[in-house]
Amino acid sequence: MHSAVVHLQGSSLQVHLVSSTDTTTTVATADTSAAPTAAASTETTVAGTTGTEPIVVTAEPLGAGAPEGEALVSKDPGPIVPEVKELLWGGGSFVVFALLMRFVLFPKVKKGMDARYNSIQQSHESADAERSGARAEVAAYEAQLVAIKAEAAKVVEAARATLEAERGAKLAEVNAGIAERRAAANAQAEAARAAARDQIHAAVSDVAGRAGELATGRRPAADVVDRVVNEVMAR
């Protein structure tokens, strides 16, 4: 029957195996700086195994050799207690980052952003101005177009009026010519007709006078013959 006796004194940890055959072995000594007080001494007796073979017990610093993520065992502070080293590293990192951001990093990026935004703003304003100018030019062009169209309409109207007047004048002239020629033709025809009538009248008067002379033996008066011939021809 073995018993393990653990002595914890200061930073030294000693484990003794004690058996009834008086076998005492110091098997490990470890740094126990995590002990609550340097002067404290703790003795614990645990049940051992039977037999005389040597028993090897290893003691390691807390957490040493453990895979990452394993516990640092029960002496650790509670999970919600902030650790000083984390406070210092975390707080220090943030303070440095915030100061860098405030005085170096942010102003540089922001300056570039503002310059680009201003450039874009100016481009927009320039584009707006150009658009306004173009609209004004279009309006002026349309106004000119309206004026030109009105002027053109006036010219066309004047031309039409002129043409109409010229046409009327020409037509009147032509009509006058036609009337004149018609009057001349009528006069000529009338003259020819009068001439023919005179010739017929003279011939009929002569024939009638000769016929009266033959019938009565004396030639009728010329005025009587003329009157009779005129009466007959007038029917």
Added chain:
Amino acid sequence: MIAESFKFPEINSILRWRDLFSSFNKIALIAVAAAVIGSLIFILAGRKDASVAPKGVRNLAETSVEFIENGIVMQTMGKEGLGWTPFLLSLFLFIYLCNVPGIIPFLQMPATARMAIPVFLSLLVWVIYMGVGFKHQGIKYLTHTIWPPGVPTALKPLVGVIELISNYFVRPFSLTVRLFANMLAGHILLVTFALLTNSLVTAQTQQFMLKPMAILPFFMLVFLTAFEVLVAFLQAYIFTILTAVYIGGSAHPEH
């Protein structure tokens, strides 16, 4: 059998990490990395040509600046609060970059699931909004924090106690606990479903149906990992917007 193989580790073993070297553990590493990565993003962004349309890292930096300016500062503090953009941007990026390692393989630990960083940031915010209050309102800030303008005299004793506790204790406490508890809960959930999946896969059992059932906790693990992406962003956003609200409220008591 399953119960024997599924042994949930002690809480400290999934939260506390062996020191990488003296006084420097994984939480410190993540915090330093968050500051370095945040700085690098803006250093690289600052080197890009700002006159052309931003892309890549410059786009990321400008998007985060616009998000803080338009999504937080203008909504809570107005135009006068734009001077706080660098601080709020740092706060948001730092918290986000401390949250995200919770789902990054090998890191798998959000630095904000430990109390130190949330408590530091909350106390810093508390000091800042108190300082802003005194700067803008002078000594009257003390009375304004206890009795906001317009409170009827009859209600002053009750409101005074509530506001005193709220402004001086509850705000920093709630800021701390909200961030810490959400990230811790997410981390524990991921660990739980990862261990459950592993236990079902490696269980020494005659019931062969148990192994295919590992798909269920594995599915939850995948789902929660995606959910933690959202939580990481959301918690950083909430912490930042509340900071902006507190600072804005200190500068303008009528708000």
